[in-house]
Amino acid sequence: MRDFSQNHDWLSINTATVRKQSGAEVPLSRIIDQCAERGIRAISPWRDQVAAAGLDQVAKQLKAHGIGLSGYCRGGFFPAPDAAGLKAALDDNRRAIDEAKTLNAPCLVLVVGALPGALDGRAAYKDIARARGEVRDGIAASLEYARQVGMPLAIEPLHPMQAADRACINTLEHALDLCDELDAGRSGMLGVALDIYHVWWDPKLQQQIARAGRERLLAYHVCDWLTPTRDLLSDRGMMGDGVVELKKIRGWVEDTGFAGFSEVEIFSALDWWQRPGAETLDMCIERHRSAV
């Protein structure tokens, strides 16, 4: 296992971690500057932040700082109540793939979607098997284009507590079943983004990480699970502040040959988003060295 204690060469910052600082939204350009000042070599930005900043401008700023991407957030949200909605989702994923390509991302992360409308409290239907079928078809269609342009797609299994509204792929096993179905040849164009927050509890985690192997592990995200957890979405903890065995899991991941970034993605409406970004980033660096 790699030694992270001496530097933060393999730290990446998912920009959601510092998208709010001292309670206020911060532009992506500022976040990139803050990362550059700290010698952070990679980020994973969100589409809405990139759109607000301007895609070409972001690409230019990253290049000027020598900062790369560990992933691009995010495609997905495939299910829809009708054909027009399904088509719109495919079009949007095609644009996301193009943006990821412009930013030279190693992969586009897919939060695949779930019961359409559930995120607004009005599910258009309850048939989760239908949603899973629409996800399958959506990934299959997007993968064709992704192969053409050479942009790997990384399915992110989300915690089962988000199965209704955000993603109906909820275990690594399920994500890998889908990878096997749609990319039997393990081409490297379809894999998973493994976020420990979503999967740490899974009794089959070690086994399924080994099954994923190097070709399927396209991204690795860290944070921590707090006790108590006060919110289903945005009460994630800083690495070391919760109960996840981070080093043990990274060991399993690196046993596959994975040698990429450890990307910090912390949604924390009640804590870290209320603090200055400098404090959050400095703590990410410290904990990357000591706890990840």
Add this chain to the structure above:
Amino acid sequence: MRDFSQNHDWLSINTATVRKQSGAEVPLSRIIDQCAERGIRAISPWRDQVAAAGLDQVAKQLKAHGIGLSGYCRGGFFPAPDAAGLKAALDDNRRAIDEAKTLNAPCLVLVVGALPGALDGRAAYKDIARARGEVRDGIAASLEYARQVGMPLAIEPLHPMQAADRACINTLEHALDLCDELDAGRSGMLGVALDIYHVWWDPKLQQQIARAGRERLLAYHVCDWLTPTRDLLSDRGMMGDGVVELKKIRGWVEDTGFAGFSEVEIFSALDWWQRPGAETLDMCIERHRSAV
């Protein structure tokens, strides 16, 4: 599949559903009377409520009303940081088995426990595999006594969002693996309490229900998953108010030969616990007929 639309013969009330009424704690004797008034044939009471009311008094009241149990809540919480804690948990489970026997329960429901101390925000250790081992050993030891007195133990897989603090058995598959290990002969003395709130999201649910079969399905609990869900513990919905495909899942359960009670267990600090108990119970009956 049984037709529930004409009566509520197979409705059971988990007393947690109405333990608070109009915001205030209600004694178990009152809940039993309220159920009796409505022709509800079964309840599943909690140990603390029974202790407060007096075990023999509860047994007498139930008998007078002709009300049975669909389960007894709850044993479990096996993991502990030291040998004294592990021993205390076994002793407590033995007492729970005796109480269940006195109340003539069909099973003792096990919420198996997780990282000891995590429920109070101070996990004594983070090694979830260790907790799972302690759960295994705890069930094995309790099962010996349960067999002697003839009280089936029902492992309740809890939602993965409760893996840290309440139960580290989080999928039906995992619970059944444990049943196979500890009761290979499918004696009927070890099985599962299947609560749709905890398992509805699982892509392997249908397959694992079939695997469980009649001998392993000892209890069936219903409520609903709300969108949004505002709290990890006590924001469960009334059947029909959320996104769970209740009839589809009951169909899978009854395909195994299960013909027992459908037990309503709703933790709802923000909604139902604020309403009069009569309103909650009447709605349970209505939704049992229309939505379950």
